[in-house]
Amino acid sequence: MTRIRPVRPDDHEALAEICVRTGAAGADATGAHSSDGLLPDLFVLPYAARHPDFCFVLGDDAGDDAGVRGPRGYVVGTPDTAAFETWFAEQWWPARRGRYATPAGVRDARDAEMIAYADARGTVPAPYAATYPAHLHVDLLPDAQGRGAGRALVERFCDALALGGVGGVHLVADAQNAGALAFYDRLGFTRLPSGSGEQAFGRALP
DSSP states (O other), rough: OEEEEEGGGGGGGHHHHHHHHTTTTTTTTTSSSSSSTTHHHHTTTHHHHHHHGGGGGEEOOOOOOOOOOSSOOOEESOHHHHHHHHHHHHHHHITTTTGGGTTTOOHHHHHHHHHHHHHHSSOOTTTTTTSSOOOEEEOOGGTTTSSSHHHHHHHHHHHHHHTTTTEEEEEEEETOHHHHHHHHHHHTEEEOOOTTTEEEEEEEEE
């Protein structure tokens, strides 16, 4: 049986694996960077560390066809993007940058692009945050998709935000990920002006 529950510290390894296995516009990004730790250190683990109360997993009762048990998806995020990005820039990333931003660690342009993205976080006002102060990331493994779990995860996150008095949430998706774009349209997110290669979405909360 599928259930959604708050994230636990012992989920972090599974969260990192899901992030990598869905990190190429929804496809598997294993081996795409010099270290498979890079994407999780940017897009999932800092949220689980700072805001475990706003992070939820598709829980242990959902097993794959081989009978392997463990989280099959997650939603992570922050209720305050501006504060989170400052914390990321001042505390989280400096403690981890040395793992990746070295001549041996930067294998190609993909690594350099991700490191430049991380270095820039918190240095300029976060786009969309004035109107939609929260932001999220949601990922599910292929065997967990198409069953309503993604919608349930996002709604659980939005419910937590609304209880905290947060007025809106945004996210940025890969413009090449057609399935994700259609998913957010169905959930009532509004498409926002976006940079090249990406599509931003926003949703006001009651």
